[in-house]
Amino acid sequence: MSRVNLAIIGGGLVGASLALALQAGAKARGWKIVLIEPFAPGDSWQPSYDARSSALSFGSRQIYQRLGVWREISRRAEPIKQIHVSDRGRFSTARLSAMEEGVPALGYVVENAWLGQCLWQHVDKDVISWRCPAEVTRMEPLPDGYRLTLNDETTLECDLAVLADGGRSGLREQLGINVRKRPYNQSALIANITPSEAHNGMAFERFTDEGPMALLPLPENRCALVWTRLGMDAQRLADLSERDFLSELQGVFGYRLGTLKQVGARHLYPLTLVEAEEQVRSHLAVLGNAAHSLHPIAGQGFNLSLRDADALAAALLASDKPLGDFATLQAYRERQRLDQDLTVGFSDQVTRLFGSTQPLVSLGRNIGLLGLDLLPPAKRWFARQAMGLGTRPDA
Numbered sequence: 257m258s259r260v261n262l263a264i265i266g267g268g269l270v271g272a273s274l275a276l277a278l279q280a281g282a283k284a285r286g287w288k289i290v291l292i293e294p295f296a297p298g299d300s301w302q303p304s305y306d307a308r309s310s311a312l313s314f315g316s317r318q319i320y321q322r323l324g325v326w327r328e329i330s331r332r333a334e335p336i337k338q339i340h341v342s343d344r345g346r347f348s349t350a351r352l353s354a355m356e357e358g359v360p361a362l363g364y365v366v367e368n369a370w371l372g373q374c375l376w377q378h379v380d381k382d383v384i385s386w387r388c389p390a391e392v393t394r395m396e397p398l399p400d401g402y403r404l405t406l407n408d409e410t411t412l413e414c415d416l417a418v419l420a421d422g423g424r425s426g427l428r429e430q431l432g433i434n435v436r437k438r439p440y441n442q443s444a445l446i447a448n449i450t451p452s453e454a455h456n457g458m459a460f461e462r463f464t465d466e467g468p469m470a471l472l473p474l475p476e477n478r479c480a481l482v483w484t485r486l487g488m489d490a491q492r493l494a495d496l497s498e499r500d501f502l503s504e505l506q507g508v509f510g511y512r513l514g515t516l517k518q519v520g521a522r523h524l525y526p527l528t529l530v531e532a533e534e535q536v537r538s539h540l541a542v543l544g545n546a547a548h549s550l551h552p553i554a555g556q557g558f559n560l561s562l563r564d565a566d567a568l569a570a571a572l573l574a575s576d577k578p579l580g581d582f583a584t585l586q587a588y589r590e591r592q593r594l595d596q597d598l599t600v601g602f603s604d605q606v607t608r609l610f611g612s613t614q615p616l617v618s619l620g621r622n623i624g625l626l627g628l629d630l631l632p633p634a635k636r637w638f639a640r641q642a643m644g645l646g647t648r649p650d651a
């Protein structure tokens with residue numbers, strides 16, 4: 257059996273980002289950190305690094321810049337110059353622009369596989385040791401930490417365990433951490449699309465009576481599609497031939513990008529808002545999708561988790577208490593509470609508002625979109641939420 261100061265369970269986007277945020281300070285303090293992940297880097301089965309892309313907010317860029325990894329990420333990050341929000345079958349639209357907000361980009365779209373590669377390569381292996389491929393099968397609380405059992409039957413003790421094992425976290429359940437769940441009865445269909453016309457850095461958010469869709473700009477003039485539909489309907493779309501799929505998508509999206517010429521592999525993600533009722537205990541922190549899984553349409557889930565990871569690392573490194581100290585973990589939780597509440601609320605309300613077919617609600621959102629385009633303060637507020645800057649006290 258061995259003992260480390262900190263164990264990160266899950267080397268997905270969030271676990272790997274936490275490792276990066278900790279490593280310089282950990283080196284100075286002589287902390288031993290282990291990162292445990294069942295899938296090898298580059299394995300397309302790893303949930304965090306599958307065929308999806310992520311819209312990173314401007315705030316996330318600032319964090320990765322500070323962690324010294326942005327230069328690498330930016331080599332394949334497509335800047336979002338404008339966001340075009342529309343409601344199908346209604347006239348109202350809203351446009352948000354980087355120039356008006358005085359920033360180089362409203363956000364950046366990055367393929368998860370590339371982001372993962374950048375993060376893993378920047379982890380300092382002298383400070384963060386890898387257990388990969390390895391899976392934690394059991395966690396037992398000890399008076400001074402946690403004992404972890406891995407799938408090869410070895411055990412490991414740590415002062416602080418960070419649970420970043422994703423939305424379907426079996427370990428969270430094993431520890432008796434309850435979750436609040438609100439199913440959306442929808443699935444997100446994702447695929448890469450090639451249009452005939454240049455996207456010029458324009459991201460599209462389009463709301464329809466059947467569910468919202470986002471088309472985000474990617475390098476090589478491709479677009480990342482996130483199309484939300486009722487579960488059965490999403491499955492139907494996933495099963496269509498390439499030609500029929502493109503024709504149905506074109507009918508809903510229109511010709512803003514000319515003809516939609518090609519579609520890559522399609523994947524489905526069933527959607528439920530999940531929030532853990534406890535995020536910290538003595539010697540334990542829950543992070544990422546294990547703490548909160550959001551509807552993807554507002555592109556906020558990972559951005560929020562990155563802010564959490566950054567804040568947790570800062571709280572641990574600033575504390576003069578031993579790792580795992582409950583007061584330190586609670587202070588981190590309090591610092592992030594407002595950001596989490598506002599971001600989860602924003603994503604959920606946008607999803608429900610724009611997912612409704614009730615006439616009064618759709619009239620309301622029609623007026624809302626018109627208002628958004630006409631009223632600069634409302635527009636600015638929306639843009640800041642979308643950029644992930646909305647709730648940061650320092651932004």
Ligand SMILES: Cc1cc2nc3c(=O)[nH]c(=O)nc-3n(C[C@H](O)[C@H](O)[C@H](O)COP(=O)(O)OP(=O)(O)OC[C@H]3O[C@@H](n4cnc5c(N)ncnc54)[C@H](O)[C@@H]3O)c2cc1C
Nearest residue numbers: 266268269270304311392421422544545552555557558559
């Ligand atoms: C369709 C879709 C589009 C999205 N788009 C965006 C977007 O544009 N912007 C945005 O901000 N967010 C977006 N999100 C949200 C984002 O994908 C998630 O916030 C992010 O993937 C969460 O990462 P995670 O590391 O917490 O969890 P995961 O990605 O699930 O990673 C968990 C890791 O833990 C490992 N693991 C699991 N069990 C164990 C165990 N027992 N022991 C050790 N390791 C384990 C897994 O192998 C995995 O690597 C989107 C989500 C979806 C579904």
